[in-house]
Amino acid sequence: MRIPFICANWKMYKTVDEAVKYVKEFRPRARELDGVEIVLAPPFTALHAAAEAARNSNVGIGAQDLYWEREGAYTGEVSGPMIREAGAEYVIVGHSERRTLFGETDDTVNRKIAAAFAAGLCPIACIGETLDQRERQETFDVLDRQIKRGLDGLTSEQIAQLVIAYEPVWAIGTGRNATPAQAAEAHGHIRKRLQHWFGRDSAELCHVIYGGSVKPDNASDLMAQPDVDGALVGGASLDVRSFVEIVARSRQAALARRAAGRPGGAV
Ligand code: PGA
Secondary structure, three states, X not given: OOOOEEEEEOOOOOOHHHXXXXXXXHHXXXXXXXXXXXXXEOOHHXXXXXXXXXXXXXXXXXXXXXXXXXXXXXXOOOEHHHHHHOOOOEEEEOOHHHHHHXXXXXXXXXXXXXXXXXXXXXXXXXXXXXXXXXXXXOHHHHHHHHXXXXXXXXXXXXXXXXXXXXXXXXXXXXXXXXXXXXXXXXXXXXXXXXXXXXXXXXXXXXXXXXEOOOOHHHHHHHHOOOOOOEEEEOHHHOOHHHHHHHHHHHHHHHHHHHHOOOOOOOO
């Protein structure tokens, strides 16, 4: 059974002080939102303090990237075991900003996902097409390539634990979200590919969440779609009230979907 999974991606925002203040304000609100897996992903510098502030709550902490070696002469990099030791349990991998600004490829994403699992972290693997690719009708080809190469070598058990974030690049930080129908189509496609390549059981357990301009206003419609299991939220997660609203509305939509007995969705 997939319970809704909502992750805040703070990107390069929030100091240690700001992160701790946010977590303290957020955790009592999150307590009321049971049945949802909630993760906050601060910058590396705030990971430990945020994890301490979130201790014994239903709020998980995630990093925004990792390097695949355990340790060594890799100036500027941070490893999975270091992130785990800082108190995080999740890590975002292959975000489109990392791919376009920092040269990440499906191959580096693949190594990072394996390293995350090896360190006991749950990877949140990002995939998604650019506007050009969508206009050239290449969306499914791009997703297939990213899944095939990015997840190459993973076991069915790992797929069952994995979170995939479908984030159309043209929707990130633009205020232009995918329509619920576009999200449903892409998520359905991803689920089918997972079934085909990794087996039905693990594909059913893998969370496929949507990201790209998720806001309180559109969260319910997106979450009402089959195969949309949650959200990766950037800009709208920086404000506690707005993020609480997104989690609450997503939870409501998932509950309504379960009550309606609609198959294929997060419950
Ligand atoms: P956004 O970012 O919600 O600001 O569009 C989402 C993301 O980049 O994960």
